[in-house]
Amino acid sequence: MGRSFRLSDIDWFLLGLALAIAAIGVVEIYSTTLHSALAGQYRKQIYWLILCSVLALVVSRFDYHRVLEQVPWLYAGAVLLLAGLLVAGHSIAGTKRWLQFGPVSFQVSEIVKLIIILVVAAYFADRRTKAVTWGDLVKLGIIAGIPAVLVALEPDLGTALTFVPIVAAGVLFAGIRLQHIAILCLVGILLLPVGWHFLRPYQRERIMTFVHPTQNTQSTSYQVTQTKIAIGSGGFWGKGLGNGTQSRLGFIPVSHADAIFAAFAEEQGFVGTLLVLLLYFAMLLRLLDGAQMAPDRAGAFLLVGLAAVLFFQVVVNTGMMIGVLPITGIPLPLMSQGGSSLLFTFLGLGLAMSVRARRYVN
Amino acid sequence: MEVRFPSDERPPAWKIAFLQYVIAATFLLLLVGYWRLQIGHHQQYSDLADRNRIRNLPEIAPRGRILDRDGRILADNFPAFSVLLLRDSGGALSPDRVAGIARGLQLDQDDLRATLQRTASLPRFQPVLLKQSASLEDISFLESHRVEYPELDLIQAQQRLYPKHQLAAATLGYVGEVPEEMIAKLGSSYKPGDVVGKFGVEAEYNQLLAGRDGMRRVVVNSRGQEVGELSSIKPQSGNDLRLTLDLDLQMAAEASLGEQSGAVVALDPRTGEVLVMVSHPSFDPNDFAKRIDPKEWNDLMNDPMKPLMNKAIQAQLAPGSVFKIVMASAALETGTVQPDFIVNCAGSVSIYGHLYHDWVFEKHRAHGAVNVHSAIRESCDIFFYTIGKMLGIEKIDFFARGLGLGSRTGIDLPAEAPGLIPSPEWVQRAFKRKWYAGETISVSIGQGADLATPLQLANTIGGIASGGVFHRPHVAFQDQLRALGQDPPDISPRDFPLSDDTVSAVKSGMWAVVNEGGGTGAAARLPGIEISGKTGTAQVVSEALQASAKSSEFKNTAWFVGYAPSDRPEIVVAALVQRGEHSTVAVPIVRDVIKAYFDKKLGPKSPDNQMETQARVLSQLRPVALPSQVKSTARQ
Numbered sequence: 001m002g003r004s005f006r007l008s009d010i011d012w013f014l015l016g017l018a019l020a021i022a023a024i025g026v027v028e029i030y031s032t033t034l035h036s037a038l039a040g041q042y043r044k045q046i047y048w049l050i051l052c053s054v055l056a057l058v059v060s061r062f063d064y065h066r067v068l069e070q071v072p073w074l075y076a077g078a079v080l081l082l083a084g085l086l087v088a089g090h091s092i093a094g095t096k097r098w099l100q101f102g103p104v105s106f107q108v109s110e111i112v113k114l115i116i117i118l119v120v121a122a123y124f125a126d127r128r129t130k131a132v133t134w135g136d137l138v139k140l141g142i143i144a145g146i147p148a149v150l151v152a153l154e155p156d157l158g159t160a161l162t163f164v165p166i167v168a169a170g171v172l173f174a175g176i177r178l179q180h181i182a183i184l185c186l187v188g189i190l191l192l193p194v195g196w197h198f199l200r201p202y203q204r205e206r207i208m209t210f211v212h213p214t215q216n217t218q219s220t221s222y223q224v225t226q227t228k229i230a231i232g233s234g235g236f237w238g239k240g241l242g243n244g245t246q247s248r249l250g251f252i253p254v255s256h257a258d259a260i261f262a263a264f265a266e267e268q269g270f271v272g273t274l275l276v277l278l279l280y281f282a283m284l285l286r287l288l289d290g291a292q293m294a295p296d297r298a299g300a301f302l303l304v305g306l307a308a309v310l311f312f313q314v315v316v317n318t319g320m321m322i323g324v325l326p327i328t329g330i331p332l333p334l335m336s337q338g339g340s341s342l343l344f345t346f347l348g349l350g351l352a353m354s355v356r357a358r359r360y361v362n
Numbered sequence: 363m364e365v366r367f368p369s370d371e372r373p374p375a376w377k378i379a380f381l382q383y384v385i386a387a388t389f390l391l392l393l394v395g396y397w398r399l400q401i402g403h404h405q406q407y408s409d410l411a412d413r414n415r416i417r418n419l420p421e422i423a424p425r426g427r428i429l430d431r432d433g434r435i436l437a438d439n440f441p442a443f444s445v446l447l448l449r450d451s452g453g454a455l456s457p458d459r460v461a462g463i464a465r466g467l468q469l470d471q472d473d474l475r476a477t478l479q480r481t482a483s484l485p486r487f488q489p490v491l492l493k494q495s496a497s498l499e500d501i502s503f504l505e506s507h508r509v510e511y512p513e514l515d516l517i518q519a520q521q522r523l524y525p526k527h528q529l530a531a532a533t534l535g536y537v538g539e540v541p542e543e544m545i546a547k548l549g550s551s552y553k554p555g556d557v558v559g560k561f562g563v564e565a566e567y568n569q570l571l572a573g574r575d576g577m578r579r580v581v582v583n584s585r586g587q588e589v590g591e592l593s594s595i596k597p598q599s600g601n602d603l604r605l606t607l608d609l610d611l612q613m614a615a616e617a618s619l620g621e622q623s624g625a626v627v628a629l630d631p632r633t634g635e636v637l638v639m640v641s642h643p644s645f646d647p648n649d650f651a652k653r654i655d656p657k658e659w660n661d662l663m664n665d666p667m668k669p670l671m672n673k674a675i676q677a678q679l680a681p682g683s684v685f686k687i688v689m690a691s692a693a694l695e696t697g698t699v700q701p702d703f704i705v706n707c708a709g710s711v712s713i714y715g716h717l718y719h720d721w722v723f724e725k726h727r728a729h730g731a732v733n734v735h736s737a738i739r740e741s742c743d744i745f746f747y748t749i750g751k752m753l754g755i756e757k758i759d760f761f762a763r764g765l766g767l768g769s770r771t772g773i774d775l776p777a778e779a780p781g782l783i784p785s786p787e788w789v790q791r792a793f794k795r796k797w798y799a800g801e802t803i804s805v806s807i808g809q810g811a812d813l814a815t816p817l818q819l820a821n822t823i824g825g826i827a828s829g830g831v832f833h834r835p836h837v838a839f840q841d842q843l844r845a846l847g848q849d850p851p852d853i854s855p856r857d858f859p860l861s862d863d864t865v866s867a868v869k870s871g872m873w874a875v876v877n878e879g880g881g882t883g884a885a886a887r888l889p890g891i892e893i894s895g896k897t898g899t900a901q902v903v904s905e906a907l908q909a910s911a912k913s914s915e916f917k918n919t920a921w922f923v924g925y926a927p928s929d930r931p932e933i934v935v936a937a938l939v940q941r942g943e944h945s946t947v948a949v950p951i952v953r954d955v956i957k958a959y960f961d962k963k964l965g966p967k968s969p970d971n972q973m974e975t976q977a978r979v980l981s982q983l984r985p986v987a988l989p990s991q992v993k994s995t996a997r998q
Contacts, residue, residue, distance in 0.1 A: 173377055226584075229414065232399040232407025245415045250584035270400040274393065281389050285382060292378045300373040304381070315388055322395045 009357040010060060011290070015053070017283040018334055018349055022049050022342070024276060025260065025335030032247045032255045032263040041256060041337055048339040052346035059350025060357065067351065068298055071115075071122040075143070078112045082150035097154045107340035109151045109159040114344055114351075116144055116163050117305035120170040125298035131175040137184070140167050157203060158329035161316075162309050169308030170301055206327045226251045227262035227321045231273075238269030256337045258329060262321045276335075280314050290356040299355035306348045415581050416592065417448060417515070418487045423573025424520035426600030428534060428563060430609040431637075437534055437564070437647075439520035443496040445504065446489040446515045447478075454482070455513075463511060466503040467493050480542070481554045491539075491555030495521055508586050515586065522557070528644035530612055532672035533775070533837065535562020536647035560650070562672065563605065563837060565776050570846055573600035601846050605837050606635035614958035615640045615935075618951040624920075624939040625673035625816045628955050631824030631925065631934050634833030634853055636773070638935070638955055639817075641673040675778040677938065678813040679919050681767075682898030683741045683945075684823070685808025687868055690734050691826055692761035693749040694864040701734050701867040707744040713751055714799050720744045721899075738871025739881045741897060743807050750806025755797060758805060759785040764858040766822040766832050767814050773835040774851055781818050784811035808898060816936045823896065823923040824934030827869055830860035872896050873928050885949040886924055891960050894931075895924025895952060897945035922948035926956045933959050 026049065030042035081099075085108055089096040098105040123140065132140075144167045152160040196204065230246035239245070247255035247263035255263040265273045284307050291303035310333050317332040319325035331341045399407065422444070428437035445467060455463070455478065464471040469492065481490040493500060496516065504514055522537045540556040552558065556575075559568035576597035581590040615626040615638045628638035645662060662670050671677065693699045709728035710719045720743040722728060729742040737745035750758065762768055768783030782788075784805060786797035804810030814822075817835060825832035834853040843850040872894040875883040882897040898921035920942030925934035937951035 169381075173373065173381075226414075228399060229407050229410045231396065232403050233411035234400055235404040235408065236401055245581075246411055249415050249581070249589065251414055265396065265400065270396060273396045273400065277389055277393060277396075281385065284385050288378050288382055288385075291373060292375065294373070297373070304373075307381070307385075311385055311388075315392065318392055319395070322399055324395055 009353075010057065011286070011353045011356050014283065014286050014290075014349060014353060014356075015056065017279055017286065018346070019049075019053065021276065021279050021283070021334040024264070024272075024279075025332075025337070027241070028260055028264045028267070028335065029256045029337045031242045031267060032244065032260070034242060035248075038256060044339075045337050045342075048342050052339075052342045055343070056346040056350035056353070059347055060353035062351075062354055063358075064299060064302060064351050064354045068118060068122045068125065068302075071118050074115045075119055078108075078115045079147055079150065081108055082112065082147055086150060086153055095154050095156060097156050097159075104339070106343075107159075107338070109154070109156055110340040110344040111347075112147050112151065113159065113162055113166070113309060114347055116147065116166050117302060117309065117348065119143055120166055120305050121298050121301035124170055124174045124301045125296070127174060128297075129175070131177045132171055132180070134180070136174075137171070137180070140171065155200065156329065157199075161328065162312060162330065165308040165312035166305045169304050173301060173304045223253055223259075223327060224320070224323045226253075227259055228323055230262045230266040231322060234266040234269045234272075236270050238265070238267050238272055241267055243267060258317065258331055258336060259321065260336050261318050261332050264335070265321070277318070280310075284311055284314075287352055290352055290359070293359040294355050295358045299358065303352055303355055306352055310345070310348075415583075417580050417582050418489065419446075419515065419517055419578045419580060420489060421576035421578055421594075421597040422517065422519035422557075423575050423597035424599045425522060425537070425557070425573060426571040427602045428571070429602060429604045430607050430612070431605065431635075432609065433604065434609045435525060436530060436605070436607070436609070438523045438525055440523045441518055442494065442521040443501060443516045444491055444519045445493040445496050445500060446517055447492050448489045448513045448515055449484075449486050454478075459511070463492070463514065466507060466511075467496075467500050469493060477554075484553060488553060489515070494519070512584075512586050522648075524647045526609075527646045527648060529616055530607060530639060531562075531644045531647050532641035532670075532674070533562050533607070533639040534647060535559055535564035535566075536650035537564050538650050561670075561777075562775060563603070566774055567603055567838060570603055570843075570848060571600045574598040604839060604842055606630075606637065606839060607639065607837060608637045608959075608962075610962050611638045611955055611958050612640065614638075615951065615955045616642075618954035619937070619939070622939050622947070623941060624937070624948075625677060626935065626937050626951055626955065627674045627816045627820045628933055628935040628959075629817075629820050629824050629835055631828045631831075631833065631931050634821075634835045634855075635839075636835050636837045637933065637959070639672070639674045639837070641671065641677075643669045645669045672775070672777070673816065673938065673940075675773060675775055675815055675817045677940075678779045678781050678815055679938065679940075680810075680812050680900035681808040681814040681819055682900030682919065682921055683743075683808055684819055684896050684898035684921050684923050685762075685767075685806075685812055685814075686738060686741065686746050687823060687826060687872065687896050688762050688765050688767065689746050689749060689753070689758065689806055690738060690868050690871065691765065691860060691864055692757055693753055694734065694867055695761070695860055696753065696757055698752050698757075699734070699749055701863070703749075704731050704733050705737070705742075705745040705748045706731050707742050709744075711744050711747055713747060713803055716800055716803075718743070718747050718803055734867055735871045735874060736880075738868070738896065739874035739878055741875075741882050746806045747803050750802055753806075755785060755802045755805065758802065759783055765830075766825055766858075767812075767818055771817055771821050771835050772851065773817060774838055778817070779815050781815055782811055782813040808900060816938045819921065819923050820934050820936035823872075823936070824925055824931060825858070826860065826865065827872070827894070827925050827928075827931045827934065829862070829865050830858045832856045832858065869894060869928065872925075876924070882945065883922060883924065883949050885946055886922070886953040886956075888926075888953055888957055888960075891926050891956065892928040893924050893926045893953065893956055894928040895922055895949075897922050897949065899942075899945040918942060918944070920945045920948040922952045924949075924952040924956065926960070 026042050026045050029045055033039050033041050085096050092098050097107050097109060099108050144163045148160045148163045226246060230252050244263055244266035246252050246266050252259045252262050287303050287307040291300045294300040294303060313330050313333050316325055316328060316330050320327050331338055333341060333345045424439045427435055430436055460474055461471060464474045501516060504516055537557050538560045540552045540558045544550055545552045545554060559565040559571060574597065576595045578594040579592040580588045581592060583589050611628060619626055619640055619642050623642055626638055626640040629636055649658065707720060707729035709723040710717055729740050732742045732745050762783040768781055770778045770780045789795055789797050801810050805812055821832060821835055833855045836853055840850040840853060875881040875895055875897065876886045876893050883895050886893045886895060900919040920939040922945055923936040925931035933956060935952040935955045937948040939947045942948060
């Protein structure tokens with residue numbers, strides 16, 4: 001951290017966007033859990049938010065190169081932790097996703113997500129070929145595949161899937177030949193039936209629901225139907241804070257967590273939807289803008305990876321609420337209640353600010 | 363992994379721009395998606411959200427109670443739960459769900475499907491009644507499957523309870539689900555599943571007894587729990603209805619008829635109020651309050667003893683010798699004979715070349731010289747054959763009708779039978795033939811095509827004994843109906859004036875039936891109370907029974923119609939015992955009812971006695987076992 005601290009080193013615009021989205025999230029968590037057993041969750045979210053903002057500022061002071069140098073250790077630690085969780089972790093609600101530190105539980109896979117971003121950035125940092133080779137693809141496949149499989153076994157297919165856009169964005173950004181893309185797609189399609197075989201019944205049902213939405217009005221498509229009703233009934237102006245009947249009366253499951261955007265859209269209408277999507281859009285453009293100005297390949301890949309995973313999560317989460325994508329357990333970054341997700345996002349943003357602070361200024 | 367950081371590279375601008383376009387395009391698509399839901403289909407989803415959270419729950423109004431004349435309860439309600447199917451959200455139920463619901467509620471699958479089909483055309487906001495008086499198992503099934511079957515709900519409803527079970531069942535009637543014809547009727551406000559009176563008083567006064575159901579619009583959460591109320595229309599309970607029936611007399615009559623098949627009617631001839639109306643074998647109307655199963659229904663429908671018939675007003679039987687009172691009145695009133703007119707009874711007589719026997723002929727006896735008084739007392743057939751021939755069928759027909767036979771009395775109960783008084787026009791109309799002179803002879807002793815109901819005979823004998831004044835029989839009090847805003851039926855008395863001489867001559871005969879030696883109703887004698895009356899034994903039972911028995915078996919019908927006090931009758935009782943060997947089986951029934959009447963009026967001699975009667979009634983009131991069939995041609 002050789003240089004002295006200057007206020008202009010901090011990307012106030014990026015931080016401001018993130019805090020605005022997170023604040024909207026806190027208000028919606030407050031509204032949707034009011035008078036429920038989860039009332040008070042918003043306060044927990046505020047504490048996390050303060051902690052994460054501070055951490056982001058601290059991380060932004062680090063030189064991201066020093067972090068990238070530790071990638072082999074971070075990666076090894078992540079794999080060991082995930083494996084250990086599967087072997088020794090106790091399960092909460094049938095899944096082994098959580099690491100317990102006293103009163104605070106923590107979802108390991110969220111941090112692994114950040115480590116994957118770092119791994120991909122480090123991998124491409126010194127690869128200057130015009131296009132990736134088969135060897136690169138296989139290596140990256142194995143590097144990202146091991147933790148992905150471990151996370152999928154927890155089971156948490158949603159988070160495991162978020163590793164895909166990180167690798168994909170890295171590969172695309174590094175350059176890949178169309179021929180390779182075509183072959184990869186072919187292999188993917190051929191592997192689909194095998195993947196189907198490994199899916200759990202509820203996961204298959206979610207996909208079937210997506211394909212035939214009206215066939216079954218109970219269980220899975222019930223959720224989609226209800227979130228669509230919530231969003232559609234919100235109309236242009238929304239029903240107003242605290243007036244969302246769908247979320248307040250329990251028709252939307254987990255309306256404070258994964259489904260928070262449906263609850264938000266019900267209460268704030270299309271105006272609110274538009275505002276929040278614009279905030280996300282601005283944030284993503286800001287990250288890509290940082291990539292453009294990054295001092296080196298490593299910094300650029302880091303920002304592209306982060307932008308890719310946030311983009312993926314925002315699109316999948318808001319897309320599944322209106323039934324255009326199948327239901328997966330993916331939280332909406334910054335808005336959904338949950339400390340692990342906040343922590344990942346803000347650490348990522350901290351690194352992004354670190355990259356931006358070292359930009360070329362012409 | 364080795365990491366190096368060359369600091370010379372900058373990512374190509376076109377790649378960043380490409381990613382920016384991809385993001386912009388995707389967000390645009392997302393916004394289009396949200397636009398379509400939130401703006402395009404807003405109304406539709408808004409309705410769906412309301413259907414999710416708003417339920418229309420009917421509040422079933424309790425039906426009015428039915429009371430006896432002293433206010434004792436004959437039909438009541440008890441709180442029970444009904445299972446509703448809410449159809450606001452979601453379309454038709456899948457076969458799987460229908461099967462699941464049928465299993466859970468222990469309903470027949472086909473029945474359930476039929477119910478759903480019937481109600482498919484109803485507006486969606488109207489819930490469908492799936493099951494009344496839900497059992498504890500049904501309720502726990504519902505509570506534990508709220509999430510799987512959110513379309514099922516429970517409401518509290520008042521259900522009909524007949525605390526006296528079989529007592530007066532045919533008169534009170536029963537309630538059940540409203541039949542489709544009634545729903546289809548123009549301007550009908552009924553919907554499937556509504557409960558209406560289907561028979562007896564319950565049907566006749568359904569308008570009064572039925573309340574108006576209310577409706578509550580409530581907000582529920584996703585688990586179907588109520589969290590608030592938007593609006594409510596309070597249910598209006600039905601009106602209580604007090605009947606003219608007297609529970610004490612009714613119980614005495616039920617006990618006295620016992621397990622014999624037949625009917626008892628008691629009227630106050632001064633007003634037409636029905637004090638007693640019994641029809642046996644009876645049924646338990648509580649069975650109908652819940653959904654009766656098809657097998658039980660078939661058993662009741664096909665029972666040859668017709669338990670679902672109110673025999674007091676529906677059984678049309680030959681009146682037998684009771685008709686002789688009409689004959690005597692006609693003969694005296696027309697001056698065809700004088701009270702001292704004498705016929706010599708030799709046990710048989712030849713009229714129109716045909717030999718007619720008297721009922722004592724079998725016993726190798728004859729009545730000897732009889733006048734009106736002794737002919738009634740001993741029920742001499744030969745005497746009445748003779749005056750029947752003298753009167754001719756037209757006069758007999760005119761008087762029988764005038765005295766209340768051959769047409770409905772107009773009682774305020776559904777499905778009263780009209781009876782039949784044959785005439786030359788009637789045979790012309792019905793059989794396209796001429797009247798046979800011999801038929802007049804049969805009609806003269808209440809045989810042939812003569813048919814009357816127990817109510818008609820009570821009304822006729824009571825009217826003659828009251829000097830020719832006939833009050834229309836009724837079970838509901840006029841002033842009460844008026845107070846409840848109903849137009850009461852016209853019960854102004856109908857006069858068919860008979861001269862005092864005629865009345866006193868006929869009444870002296872009926873007094874002798876009970877109180878003189880040789881009278882056929884001597885068994886009705888009661889210390890301190892003067893009972894008069896007339897016995898009858900008819901050979902042919904109802905046309906229906908005759909048909910079912912293929913006309914080969916003749917079953918006797920025992921009648922006794924008695925009244926008291928003899929001079930100014932306050933109560934007239936008609937008792938009918940089907941397959942009664944002899945009229946003597948009907949006599950004690952009338953005596954018991956009249957005794958109960960005067961016991962009550964003059965104060966009970968011993969209260970124990972009443973209690974005993976009550977206990978006896980309750981122990982005997984089981985659906986009937988058939989009395990053994992008896993063959994006899996005796997007539998008296």
